[in-house]
Amino acid sequence: MNNDYLQLVGVSKRYGGIAALSDVSFSAARGSIHAILGENGAGKSTLMKTLAGVVRPDAGVVRLDGRELRMTGPAQALDEGIVCIFQELSLVPHLSVAANICLANPPRNRLGLIDRHRQNEMAREALARIGCDRQIDLRERCIDLPLSQRQIVEIAKAVVRRPRVLILDEATSALTAEDVEKVMRLLRTLREEGTCVLFISHRMHEVDALADTCSVFRNGEHVSTFPAGSKPHEEIVRLMIGRPIAQVYPPKPQPPAASVRPYLQVSGLRSGTQLKGVELAVRPGEIVGLGGLDGQGQRELMLALAGLLRDVRGDIRIGEQSTPPNGPRGGKREAYRMALIPEDRKTEGLALGQSVHDNLGVCALDRISRWGVVDHAAERALIADLVKTLQIKAPDTRVAVSTLSGGNQQKVVLAKWLATQPRLLLLMDPTRGVDVGTKQEIYRLFRDLAAKGLAILFYSTDCDELIGLCDRVLVMYDGQVRASLAGAMLTEEQILMNAMNLGRRDAPANDSRVHAAAWECAA
Ligand SMILES: Nc1ncnc2c1ncn2[C@@H]1O[C@H](COP(=O)(O)OP(=O)(O)OP(=O)(O)O)[C@@H](O)[C@H]1O
Numbered sequence: 001m002n003n004d005y006l007q008l009v010g011v012s013k014r015y016g017g018i019a020a021l022s023d024v025s026f027s028a029a030r031g032s033i034h035a036i037l038g039e040n041g042a043g044k045s046t047l048m049k050t051l052a053g054v055v056r057p058d059a060g061v062v063r064l065d066g067r068e069l070r071m072t073g074p075a076q077a078l079d080e081g082i083v084c085i086f087q088e089l090s091l092v093p094h095l096s097v098a099a100n101i102c103l104a105n106p107p108r109n110r111l112g113l114i115d116r117h118r119q120n121e122m123a124r125e126a127l128a129r130i131g132c133d134r135q136i137d138l139r140e141r142c143i144d145l146p147l148s149q150r151q152i153v154e155i156a157k158a159v160v161r162r163p164r165v166l167i168l169d170e171a172t173s174a175l176t177a178e179d180v181e182k183v184m185r186l187l188r189t190l191r192e193e194g195t196c197v198l199f200i201s202h203r204m205h206e207v208d209a210l211a212d213t214c215s216v217f218r219n220g221e222h223v224s225t226f227p228a229g230s231k232p233h234e235e236i237v238r239l240m241i242g243r244p245i246a247q248v249y250p251p252k253p254q255p256p257a258a259s260v261r262p263y264l265q266v267s268g269l270r271s272g273t274q275l276k277g278v279e280l281a282v283r284p285g286e287i288v289g290l291g292g293l294d295g296q297g298q299r300e301l302m303l304a305l306a307g308l309l310r311d312v313r314g315d316i317r318i319g320e321q322s323t324p325p326n327g328p329r330g331g332k333r334e335a336y337r338m339a340l341i342p343e344d345r346k347t348e349g350l351a352l353g354q355s356v357h358d359n360l361g362v363c364a365l366d367r368i369s370r371w372g373v374v375d376h377a378a379e380r381a382l383i384a385d386l387v388k389t390l391q392i393k394a395p396d397t398r399v400a401v402s403t404l405s406g407g408n409q410q411k412v413v414l415a416k417w418l419a420t421q422p423r424l425l426l427l428m429d430p431t432r433g434v435d436v437g438t439k440q441e442i443y444r445l446f447r448d449l450a451a452k453g454l455a456i457l458f459y460s461t462d463c464d465e466l467i468g469l470c471d472r473v474l475v476m477y478d479g480q481v482r483a484s485l486a487g488a489m490l491t492e493e494q495i496l497m498n499a500m501n502l503g504r505r506d507a508p509a510n511d512s513r514v515h516a517a518a519w520e521c522a523a
Pocket residue numbers: 015018019020038039040041042043044045046047393394402403404405406407408433435
């Protein structure tokens with residue numbers, strides 16, 4: 001095995017006063033999977049962008065198979081066989097799945113026109129390599145796909161280029177557990193074929209399952225490289241964040257009494273073929289998880305609750321009020337004191353070109369305005385408070401939010417909605433792309449918010465965090481809540497059994513009824 005297949009020597013990159021990479025040297029082998037670990041802002045993405053020709057380093061050399069690469073741009077990196085799957089998806093939203101997969105090099109017929117038949121074949125083959133050719137329609141526009149499927153298309157787009165070096169920057173963070181397995185199988189096959197895979201992930205169980213070698217980065221510096229499995233997790237976390245982490249999840253308090261009136265109560269919620277009579281209740285002080293296999297109505301439920309889905313029937317009560325049939329709309333949403341943290345921070349959560357300051361202030365204009373005029377002192381105080389509470393790492397709040405690391409962008413999304421002082425938080429995968437130290441802080445924050453009386457509905461694709469954080473987990477199957485699990489029943493096995501509807505052929509769970517029984521079991 002050529003251990004120095006991909007080599008970086010003395011690579012540095014500064015952004016103004018920030019050293020994103022400081023004199024980084026490391027190498028990765030051909031036919032191997034090399035995990036790149038580090039907390040948010042450690043420089044991982046900058047490293048990948050350097051390899052992908054997107055960022056030009058201030059100093060240093062990159063070699064591939066012994067040859068020095070003088071990268072002039074992304075096209076040259078692609079020509080060298082270096083393909084990167086970025087955290088922020090790069091699909092053209094209004095083009096079809098097939099067109100996106102073949103975008104860099106579409107097959108052409110004798111007239112020079114795109115050969116659609118061949119294009120479809122190539123796209124289908126790429127999706128089949130991942131095992132997703134049946135679940136994604138080649139003709140569908142990417143904008144109409146859920147985030148997890150868009151991520152699969154992004155991976156297929158990389159596969160079709162037959163990479164020599166494949167870089168995945170948090171590419172599994174939006175995927176369902178089932179799709180993560182498929183992508184892992186694909187990466188192992190690519191490894192056997194000789195591809196050098198660099199894999200950035202904040203999910204240690206994926207790193208354990210995949211990687212041959214790990215490299216840890218901190219504050220732009222390469223801290224250590226070691227064989228995967230040779231160090232305990234605690235040691236790796238300490239290398240990553242410079243301090244040990246004892247317990248990632250905060251202790252769970254006593255549940256609110258069953259007599260406490262739910263802040264959110266949903267009954268008989270239906271919409272199209274996705275929601276088929278959802279029943280649930282979330283009390284003030286509770287963190288209720290929403291689990292199940294992907295596509296069982298979890299996303300639609302969240303959107304329906306936030307008034308972002310059409311043709312919804314059933315009853316939604318928030319606080320003291322019933323919402324209109326299609327959920328709270330537009331400006332009326334504030335009256336219900338609810339906030340939705342969306343799944344895709346790039347397209348739904350942030351105005352990327354705007355400053356951190358403007359992104360943070362935009363949702364709280366009511367709080368920082370007097371007689372329709374923004375009180376700039378109040379605005380600055382609010383923003384300083386949010387930056388401190390969420391520990392957002394930004395050189396200055398006037399920089400564009402696009403220049404922050406992925407994890408810090410996610411914190412901005414959270415902060416801007418917390419600024420509205422919601423009483424109901426609807427969270428869609430809020431720790432996606434967030435490092436373990438920051439996750440710990442965010443979990444504590446949610447627990448503190450719950451202790452202050454917020455009702456929290458938490459949709460996550462990560463079973464581990466559902467179990468670790470939530471008081472109760474509702475498992476959805478085929479547009480209904482199939483089970484409400486708490487206490488000793490809140491296990492991965494139970495979540496999976498109910499997610500696959502195994503061993504239960506009975507009616508959907510009425511959460512209000514199940515709730516009491518589940519808590520009895522928890523107590
Ligand atoms: N275009 C840019 N302009 C200014 N600063 C930048 C830019 N890109 C990155 N940075 C800064 O460089 C540092 C490293 O960022 P990078 O995105 O490489 O971190 P990361 O390890 O990938 O983090 P995450 O896990 O959150 O994605 C951060 O402090 C970030 O704010």
